[in-house]
Amino acid sequence: MLRVCEKLRVVDAKSKRHGLARTETDYLRALQDAMANMDSCVEVEVLKSLGDVNLEKGKMDKNSEMLDRAMVLYRTALIQCNDADVGESLEHRYHYAEKLRSYEEYLTTGDRALTDGKLDEAEQNFVSALREIHDPSKPDRGKEAECLCRLGDVYVQRGETTKEGRKFTQAAALYNAAMARMDKNKHSVTKKLQEIEQLFLHHTANVETKHVPPDLAIGHKKRLQEMRTCAKSQLEAIDHQHNPYQYDEDDPVMITVEAEGAEAVKALFKNIAKNRQGFIKDLVNECIATLGPPPCKYAFIGLGSQATELVTPYSDLEFAILIEEGKDTYDTRRYFLNLTHYLHLKVINLGETILPAMAIPSLNDFLSEDPEKDWFFDSVTPRGFAFDGFMPWASKTPFGRNKTKRKPPVSLIQTPTEMAKFQLLDISVAEGYHLSDILRRVVFLTGEEALVKIYEEKLKEVVTDGLLSPLLVRLSALKILEENREHINSHEPTGQLLNVKKDIYRFPGIAIEVLALITQITLASAWDIIDRLKEMEEIQEENATHLTVLTSISAELRLRTYLNNGGQQDKNTAHPDIAMSLNNLGSSWSHLGDHKKAISYQEQSLSMVKTIYGENTTHPDIAKSLNNLGSSWGNLGDHKKAIRYYEQALSLMKTIYGENTTHPDIAKSLNNLGLSWGNLGDHKKAIRYYEQSLSMGRTIYGENTTHPDISSH
CATH class of the missing domain: 3.30.460 (Beta Polymerase; domain 2)
Incomplete structure (x- = not known):
């Protein structure tokens, strides 16, 4: 057995040097030896390896016979296999080969139908091929690109037949989605996109043009960037x-x-x-x-x-x-x-239109009550x-x-x-x-x-104007509030990252929209509405400032998230600027008196800075987040929880700056701890912290210096 195993090892090494054809011959010799020795374990391993060789050949050459042979070899190995783990691996290989076999068959049938002008049959087969290999969490980009290109060909022919502009834009979106999945050989798809524009102008707009400059789309992309x-x-x-x-x-x-x-x-x-x-x-x-x-x-x-x-x-x-x-x-x-349609075509060619937005019925039929007909998730095309x-x-x-x-x-x-x-x-x-x-x-x-x-x-x-306008205004305002009730209500602190658009950006917009409605302000700009509300004395100047700050931070956070993610992905990713914006939002909500909402954002900020710098890392941003959370919990009246956060912040700061170092942040934490212990009724402990804070403040700013930090201690 050892001799045969060594032979397998040698064959594996050769496969990396000499390619699949030579490898298959060597594996067949190894199989003969295993059968001669009546060693079923080695025989199963060799059959599995032979299946892998044929699977790889089938994938490279798009050869259905090779895929069939791989399936037979895997099934033969399964029959002889007595090891559960090896059996599970063989089952996985068999089903993967079966899926590829179906995929190639669908493509071949679809290609024949497209050549014969049978567009419905071609689309059905290309979509079936795409379904076979579509996995949103781990997309097979190469195979998805093959299917999407062919579907693009179908929709070009549909456009030529029906003269509908939307068929050409759907084709363009399919080609662009295919390009997003390709690492090389994009020239042929780029050429098809240029041809689509001419076909659209000829068949839909009845405009003849000899040539569409290819650098126009490049210029548009450059300007957007x-x-x-x-x-x-x-x-x-x-x-x-x-x-x-x-x-x-x-x-x-x-x-x-x-x-x-x-x-x-x-x-x-x-x-x-x-x-x-x-x-x-x-x-x-x-x-x-x-x-x-x-x-x-x-x-x-x-x-x-x-x-x-x-x-x-x-x-x-x-x-x-x-x-x-x-x-x-x-x-x-x-x-x-x-x-x-023509403008849409130019926008699609920026390469940032996800396929579900095109509502292609065979991929995403939003009008059907069958959820299975809305199945394609575009996780690859950038959304912008x-x-x-x-x-x-x-x-x-x-x-x-x-x-x-x-x-x-x-x-x-x-x-x-x-x-x-x-x-x-x-x-x-x-x-x-x-x-x-x-x-x-x-x-x-x-x-x-x-x-x-x-x-x-x-x-x-x-x-x-008119008798109905007050009723319409009230109904509209109530409907807006009802539809967004979930996002308006204060979030209980969970520490989980929120959706920037739904949970952060939307609230200030709702507030401004409702205020504009009930005051009958017809301006469009959110910023101008706030200014007009202040001019009309519908809100006080201080509240107008708070609303402007809240709107600016939420808008800024959304922009930072998109810039960091390179597109419209509303889930926060860990980035110092986004962590800072979340912390800023918490501070703004604290100023507005909603301390639960403040804690929600501050916990997100803390979670993010720990992700960035490490869970157990000593970093000033982590200490700052802990201190802010202590302040918010204190404002909510939970002084025990506030003390826990203040103590963590103090411990971190002493580690960062030195145990016996005098530093304004340490003095502030000592003062906060004194305040919290005082609120809990332990005035002796409060005095000890206040005295330490006062002593440190005088050391930092001078014994006889007047400074706000000293006066507050």
């Missing part, structure tokens, strides 16, 4: 110039610097919104230059975060189109639909600057929404008068208020700005 780099550098500058958290929370300077930082963040987000507007305007003008002049006056209006000026360089593009009154004809709609998706609950683009079982179709290409009708009570109720809420706050992007002014006047007539 420059916007992101600029936002990141501005954020870093704000960190250096306005860092309120270098001061104690009760230091008046801290409040001033915090407010200045919030104003700087506000300016940053206004700048991002302006840059995005310019980018969108240039893309639209590029499309119009090819399609020809529009048949009437028009205006693109930005919705959602573009309108509220809380948009990031990674945010979805949500918009609608206003057209001139009296010009709503078939030809007008056809032009602007084609313009939207893209059209709002075609899902029924999204669809905030001129395409609107197709008819569903419960709702009629909606188009967001309308005259100002018709667009304003979405605010009417019966339509708002039927749509669930969300659409009317979105269309109430808009911003001009490109076209004729006068149309936006007309729309705003029409909006004002519906929202602020």
Whole structure:
């Protein structure tokens, strides 16, 4: 047996040097020896190795016969195997080979159907192949790319047959998703994407063009990246110039610097919104230059975060189109639909549109009640600057929404008068208020700005005039609060990382939206609404500052998360800047008096800094987080828990700075411990800590120096 095992070892070594063909011959000789020695254990191992060789050949050459042979070898080994662990490994290999066999068969059948022009059959087979190997947690990128490319070919032919613009954009999204999964040989897919643009212009827009410059998409990507780099550098500058958290929370300077930082963040987000507007305007003008002049006056209006000026360089593009009154004809709609498709094609070619957003029925059928038909999860394509998706609950683009079982179709290409009708009570109720809420706050992007002014006047007539407006306002406000009740309620502290968009960013937006509704402010920008609320004396100046700070920190945290993740991933990843923002949010909630919410964010910050620096590492940021948690628990009245955090912070600081070192942070922790013991009624212990803190403060600042830290001890 030892001789045969040694032979197997030699064969394994040869396989790395001489390739699979030579290896298979050597394994067959080893199998003969094992059978001659009647050694079933070695025989099973050799059969397994022979199966692996044939499996690898089948994968490399896309040879179904080799995959069949691998399955036979694995099954033969299984029959003779008496070891449970080896048997489990063989079962796994057998099913994997079976899956690959089915995959190759589906692709071959699909290729034949596509050649014969049987598009439904081809799509069905390519989708079946994709299903065989699709694993969101561990995607097989190469095989997914093969399937997605073929599906792209199907949708190109569908576009040529039906002349529907959406078929071409779906094809482009499939090709881009395939490219995201490819490490090399992208040239052929890039060429297909260039051909799609020409095919769309020819078949859908009836425009003949000889050549589409390939460097246009490259230029768009470069410009988008420059916007992101600029936002990141501005954020870093704000960190250096306005860092309120270098001061104690009760230091008046801290409040001033915090407010200045919030104003700087506000300016940053206004700048991002302006840059995005310019980018969108240039893309639209590029499309119009090819399609020809529009048949009437028009205006693109930005919705959602573009309108509220809380948009990031990674945010979805949500918009609608206003057209001139009296010009709503078939030809007008056809032009602007084609313009939207063409713009969509250019945005898709930025490479940041995930496939579910395209609502391709064979991958993600959102209208079906069968959950199995919404099965494809795109974990590879980066999610960034893209059209709002075609899902029924999204669809905030001129395409609107197709008819569903419960709702009629909606188009967001309308005259100002018709667009304003979405605010009417019966339509708002039927749509669930969300659409009317979105269309109430808009911003001009490109076209004729006068149309936006007309729309705003029409909006004002519906929202602020008439007998129904107070009822509509109350209903809208209540509906917003009801739909977001889960996110408004204080989170019990858990230490778990929250979703930036749902749990952090959304609350200030809801507060501002409801305040704007009940005060009948029709401004779009969240920042401008806060300023107007202050001017109208609906909120006090101090609360306006708190709301600005809270909005700035939540928006900044979302931007940091996207910059750190390289796209729209709302789960926090461990990063010092994000940890600092979470801590800042905790401080802001503490100022507003919601200490439970403050603790929730501070625990996230503590969890993150421990992840970054190590669970048992001594680091000033960990000590700071512990100290802040002690303060918040003290504010909640749990002084025992506060003392535990203060003692941990003090221990860390003494380790960092030295056991007998005098340092302001150590003095502060001693003072906090004195305060907590005093609140618990142990005044002797409180005095001891106060005396240590006072002595250290005088050593740091001088015996006879007047300093806020000494006066507070």
